[in-house]
Each structure stands twice: as structure tokens, then as C-alpha cells.
Amino acid sequence: MEGVDHLAHERNKSEFDVDAMKIVWAGSPHAFVVSDRISKLVASDPGFRKDNRSTLSRKELFKNTLRKAAYAWKTIIDLHLSEEEAAKLRFYVDEPAFTDVHWGMFIPAIKGQGTEEQQQKWLPLAYKMQIIGCYAQTELGHGSNVQGLETTATFDPQTDEFIIHSPTLTSSKWWPGGLGKVATHAIAYALLIVGGREQGVHGFIVQLRSLEDHSPLPGMTVGDIGMKFGNGAYNAMDNGVLRFDHVRIPRNQMLMRVSQVTCEGKYKQSDVPRQLVYGAMLYVRQTIVADASCALSRAVCIATRYSAVRRQFGSQNGGPETQVIDYKTQQSRLFPLLASAYAFRFVGEWLKWLYADVTQRLQANDFSTLPEAHACTAGLKSLTTTATADGIEECRKLCGGHGYLCSSGLPELFAVYVPACTYEGENTVLLLQVARFLMKTVSQLGSSKKPVGTIAYMTRVEHLMQCRCGVQRGFAELSADLVEAAVAHCQLLVVSKFIEKLQQEIPGKGVKQQLEVLCNIYALFLLHKHQGDFLSTGCITPKHAALANDELRSLYSQVRPNAIALVDAFNYTDHYLGSILGCYDGNVYPKLYEAAWKDPLNESVVPDGYHQYIRPLLKQEIRTARL
Numbered sequence: 001m002e003g004v005d006h007l008a009h010e011r012n013k014s015e016f017d018v019d020a021m022k023i024v025w026a027g028s029p030h031a032f033v034v035s036d037r038i039s040k041l042v043a044s045d046p047g048f049r050k051d052n053r054s055t056l057s058r059k060e061l062f063k064n065t066l067r068k069a070a071y072a073w074k075t076i077i078d079l080h081l082s083e084e085e086a087a088k089l090r091f092y093v094d095e096p097a098f099t100d101v102h103w104g105m106f107i108p109a110i111k112g113q114g115t116e117e118q119q120q121k122w123l124p125l126a127y128k129m130q131i132i133g134c135y136a137q138t139e140l141g142h143g144s145n146v147q148g149l150e151t152t153a154t155f156d157p158q159t160d161e162f163i164i165h166s167p168t169l170t171s172s173k174w175w176p177g178g179l180g181k182v183a184t185h186a187i188a189y190a191l192l193i194v195g196g197r198e199q200g201v202h203g204f205i206v207q208l209r210s211l212e213d214h215s216p217l218p219g220m221t222v223g224d225i226g227m228k229f230g231n232g233a234y235n236a237m238d239n240g241v242l243r244f245d246h247v248r249i250p251r252n253q254m255l256m257r258v259s260q261v262t263c264e265g266k267y268k269q270s271d272v273p274r275q276l277v278y279g280a281m282l283y284v285r286q287t288i289v290a291d292a293s294c295a296l297s298r299a300v301c302i303a304t305r306y307s308a309v310r311r312q313f314g315s316q317n318g319g320p321e322t323q324v325i326d327y328k329t330q331q332s333r334l335f336p337l338l339a340s341a342y343a344f345r346f347v348g349e350w351l352k353w354l355y356a357d358v359t360q361r362l363q364a365n366d367f368s369t370l371p372e373a374h375a376c377t378a379g380l381k382s383l384t385t386t387a388t389a390d391g392i393e394e395c396r397k398l399c400g401g402h403g404y405l406c407s408s409g410l411p412e413l414f415a416v417y418v419p420a421c422t423y424e425g426e427n428t429v430l431l432l433q434v435a436r437f438l439m440k441t442v443s444q445l446g447s448s449k450k451p452v453g454t455i456a457y458m459t460r461v462e463h464l465m466q467c468r469c470g471v472q473r474g475f476a477e478l479s480a481d482l483v484e485a486a487v488a489h490c491q492l493l494v495v496s497k498f499i500e501k502l503q504q505e506i507p508g509k510g511v512k513q514q515l516e517v518l519c520n521i522y523a524l525f526l527l528h529k530h531q532g533d534f535l536s537t538g539c540i541t542p543k544h545a546a547l548a549n550d551e552l553r554s555l556y557s558q559v560r561p562n563a564i565a566l567v568d569a570f571n572y573t574d575h576y577l578g579s580i581l582g583c584y585d586g587n588v589y590p591k592l593y594e595a596a597w598k599d600p601l602n603e604s605v606v607p608d609g610y611h612q613y614i615r616p617l618l619k620q621e622i623r624t625a626r627l
């Protein structure tokens, strides 16, 4: 039944102003208007179709991605889109591509680590896409351990150049997105050697391919690293391998904001801390946290709408069966994820603010908040991506068998999303960074250095002052426990930022009340899940634990009538969701049925291979047939 809204009865139940919630979700009325306009623009343009992605071969998929990226760029130019609108357009095109790394890492690395002069030279070219950049840090042998990178950059004072070289197989650059087939330039990270002395890892701008015919420049061996997890999905991205054979680049292509090499071969360090070499990672981790709420909310939107459409069991006197969303078990799996999507949205907003604040301070040579910003970006990146990857998979299961179909949108979403747990810092490695920051803070309790900001609470935890470790080799030996402490610290951050959000004025009928319910679900669900820890440490009593569980059930009942409206507030188009199960009108079954017939296997009634393999089998001719 085309045009009928099968979820209208659900939408009529809602108790709050959905349009006002859409603005809260978007962040501001302006952000909502931009997002709404651009998402509809992308959805209505056949040039951005994506429903056939899972049936394309790798080569077709990759070429199609190139076409879309070029078409997106043309649209941006033709419509004179602002930077903000262009970023939204790339977001709604929804395809992993070299452009993510060009805009998300190459440009920020030059901005953060390049001198004024270097920025003036390279940024205009990059902004106009006259050069396309990638971020070549990871090598075959080392990813997490950045100090262990083996690529060398040796200064040659005779020619005023650096010689970039890959001395071993394991020093081959391996993984950088866009490197494999597209990028013309890279920020390549290498061990700097000046006058025979090693000076640590630094970033260098290296041209990879000719701007005339795209062939690799002399001394470069470059290609794609091969198929990745999931058909389609992240295979649209050309993650690459690169070897340097004594490649020479001018001295002024070392990113020199943090430290410089003079033409005489002197190594000088500015007053800024060395850690700024890691600055691009700080930036991207912050954007990944914001992105987590998008990916999770997308999966939750699909699972919630489908749970309201799907009916199983419970028919009374021939009446309709029960909507699966009405089962308490379904609610106890789905609604904490709905609450998490909102929680991550708000902590992402806050992290964006924190990043802007630390950037401003760094520009004024105030480095005091850098360790905290590093701990927050690393920890929240780890926490939100782990929860989102797990959450997407849970949403697939919440959709039963149909969730396993590509047309549900969930398998591809999972396959594209799950590497976020690894890239930009493997999640456990990042939690160890948070643990290190927390332990440093604990060791300073009682000194004149008082913890502030996100760790101010530590002064209120009396027993921390008495913490002494009796275990040999302290940190390493206890690292599994310290990682758990780091997760708990990050969860505290998420909850406290949700509560802070609720302390702001939030307009719109019933909007604040809905958010309060979600915030309580988020916090109590954590308490329920980790009640063993809370009980064993005496933070709560068994009575508290039971009360929390009772309260959760009551909160789920309060969410139930508003569930569809709460996911409508994400304002996702059917194009962006890319899911038959999650379509706005809930008309799932006819769409699933229709889509099945479009599968390439159904192009012929009798399949290719019948005469060769099936018929001989049926006719018992298999032993004589040539296979």
C-alpha cells in the first residue's frame, strides 16, 4: 500500500514535540536546517544511489566510489556549498572514500603541525582538491607503537633534502586510506636522522604520484593492500602499501611547527610539546566520537521501527499478534542502546567543545590541558566505538532473521563501522593511555597539584589517597584491571555530560522529560550491568541493586510510547538509513519481497551452472561429467 504510513499509530502515541527534539539532536536550529536540506538533496539525487552496492565487484565498487566523489565535488562547486554544507554532503553520501582521509586527516595534520608558511603553500591546493592527500603513519610491522616506526628520513645538507627510505619489509607503509590508488600526496611519518643522530618520529609531506598521469614517482612502490572484512562496505576505500627507495624531498616539506631542521643540519625544538606530532590523532578521535552517535542511532532507528512492525505470538481471539517491541526482553536490549545514542551525541558535542578549547590554548602556548584532552579523546573514542560496534550487532539480532539480509542495512553498517575499534588507536591501547593519565593523577593526590576538570572528582574519593600497589611491576601487571578503571572513568564522563546537558534550558513540549528518562536509563543500565563491581566495592547494597532494576523496567515503559518518535528525531532519510526494515513508513514486507526479485541470482529462473553441475547430479551422471 504505497503512501500509507504503517507507523502512524505509533507516531500518534508520542508525548513530546518531535520537531523540537530534532533540533536538540542536530545541536542547534541552524545545524538542523543545514542537515535537513543537505540530506534531502543527497537522497533525491540519483547520482548518489547506493542500494546496489552489495552486489558490485571490488573494481566496480571502487570505480563507483570515484564517480560519486567526483560528482559530490561537482555538486559542492555548482551549488557554492559552504565548508559546513560540503562536510554534511560527504556525510550523507555515506560511502567510505579517500575524501574522508583527505579532509579528515591530511588537511588537519598540515593545519596542526605545519608552519604558517607550509599552511599557506599546501592548504589552498588541498582545499581545491588540486592535490589529494592521505595519512601514512602505520607500517606493516608497527601501528600502535608509533615510536617503533622504521621508515627513515635522513637529512642531506649537501642538497638541502631529506632522503625518505624503507629499510625493511616491515617498514612498508601499510593501511593508509586513499594511498592505494588515489592520493597524490601523503603525510608520511618517519624517524628523523640529522647528522647521524635519531630525533624521533616526524611528519613529512611527500608527493607520491605524478599530477600529469598519476604514475608513481621514481622510488615509490605503491598499491592496494587487498580485500577487507565484508563484501562492499569498507572495500570502497583503497587502503594502501608504500615503499620508499631513497626518495628525496626538499627540506621545507618536513612539518616544522613542533621542531625544525635548519639548512646547516641543526635540529631545533620549539617550546611546544613533542606530543603535538600526535595532534592529528587528537582531532580525528574527537570526530570519531561524534560519528559514533550517528552510526549507533542509525542502527537503533532501524531496529526500533522494525520492532514496532514485526509481530510474533500473543494473538487474542484472532486479533493481531504482539508487536515485538512490546516484549520486555526486546525493550531491555533496545532501549539502553537508544539511550546510548543520545548519550554519545551529547558527550560528542562536549568533546568538540573541549577540542576547540585546547586548540585555542595551544595557539596561545598554553599546554596545560593537553594531557586531559588526550585522555578524554582517547578514552571516549575507545568507549563509544566499542559500544557502537557491539550495539549495531545487537540491533541486527533484534531484527531476527531479516536483520541478516543486506537489505536491512545492518550487515554493511557493521562491516563499515567495526574497524573504528582499531583505527585511530586500537581501543585497548587507548584505554591504557587513559589508565596512565589516571594513575599519574592518583600519584599526585596530596601534592600541591590539585586535579581539575574531568578528574576533579578524584579529590573527593578519599580512599584513593591511600592507594598503594603491592604488586611487582605495578602498571604492566595490573593493566587488565587498570583498563577496567579507565572504562569506568569514561562512563562517568558520559553520564556527567548527559546530566550537564539536562541542566541547560531545553525548549519543546516534553522534550526535557524524555531526555531525563533516557539519561536515567543510560546510568541505571550501567549500574545494573556492573552491579557485581558496585556490590563488591560496597558502593551499593543489594537493595539498591534491586531498586535500580525495578526503576529500569518502569523507565522502559515510559519510553515505549515514545520510541518511534525518539528515533524519528534523528531525522534520517530512507536513503541515508539504507534499510528496508527501517524505512519511515514501516511498509516492510512488500519492500522486502520486491527487493528479493532484484537480486542478480533471480535474473534467470534456471541458474547458470544448471547444465554443468545440477543436472548431472540429478541424472546420476556426475562420475562421467568433466567438472
Ligand SMILES: CCCCCCCCCC/C=C\CCC/C=C/C(=O)SCCNC(=O)CCNC(=O)[C@H](O)C(C)(C)COP(=O)(O)OP(=O)(O)OC[C@H]1O[C@@H](n2cnc3c(N)ncnc32)[C@H](O)[C@@H]1OP(=O)(O)O
Pocket (backbone or CB within 6 Å): 095, 096, 097, 100, 101, 104, 105, 135, 137, 138, 143, 144, 145, 146, 147, 177, 275, 276, 278, 279, 281, 282, 284, 287, 288, 291, 370, 371, 374, 416, 422, 423, 424, 425, 426, 429, 433, 436
Ligand atoms: C567511514 C569512516 C567513518 C569515520 C567517521 C569519522 C570521520 C573522521 C574522518 C577520518 C577518516 C577516516 C578514519 C580512518 C582513518 C584511520 C586513520 C588511522 O588509523 S591513522 C593511524 C592512527 N594510529 C594510532 O592512533 C596509533 C596509536 N598509538 C599512539 O597514539 C601512540 O603511539 C601511543 C599514545 C599509544 C603511545 O605513544 P608513545 O610511544 O609516545 O608513548 P607514551 O605512552 O610514552 O606517550 C608519551 C606521552 O605522550 C602523550 N600522548 C600520547 N599521545 C598523545 C596525543 N595524541 N596527544 C597528546 N599527548 C599524547 C602520552 O600521554 C604521554 O604523556 P606523558 O605525560 O609522558 O604521560
Ligand SMILES: Cc1cc2nc3c(=O)[nH]c(=O)nc-3n(C[C@H](O)[C@H](O)[C@H](O)COP(=O)(O)OP(=O)(O)OC[C@H]3O[C@@H](n4cnc5c(N)ncnc54)[C@H](O)[C@@H]3O)c2cc1C
Pocket (backbone or CB within 6 Å): 101, 135, 136, 137, 138, 141, 142, 143, 144, 145, 174, 175, 176, 177, 234, 239, 419, 422, 423, 424, 425, 426, 427, 428, 429, 432
Ligand atoms: C580500516 C582501517 C583504516 C586505517 N587507516 C589508516 C590510515 O589512514 N593511516 C594510517 O596510518 N593507519 C591506518 N590504519 C592503521 C591503524 O591505525 C592501526 O591498525 C591501529 O592503530 C592499530 O595498530 P596495529 O595494527 O599495530 O595493532 P596492534 O598494536 O598490533 O594490535 C594487536 C593487539 O595487540 C594489543 N596491544 C598492542 N600494544 C599493546 C600494549 N602496549 N599493551 C597491551 N596490548 C597491546 C592490542 O590491544 C591488540 O589487541 C587503518 C586501519 C584500519 C583497520
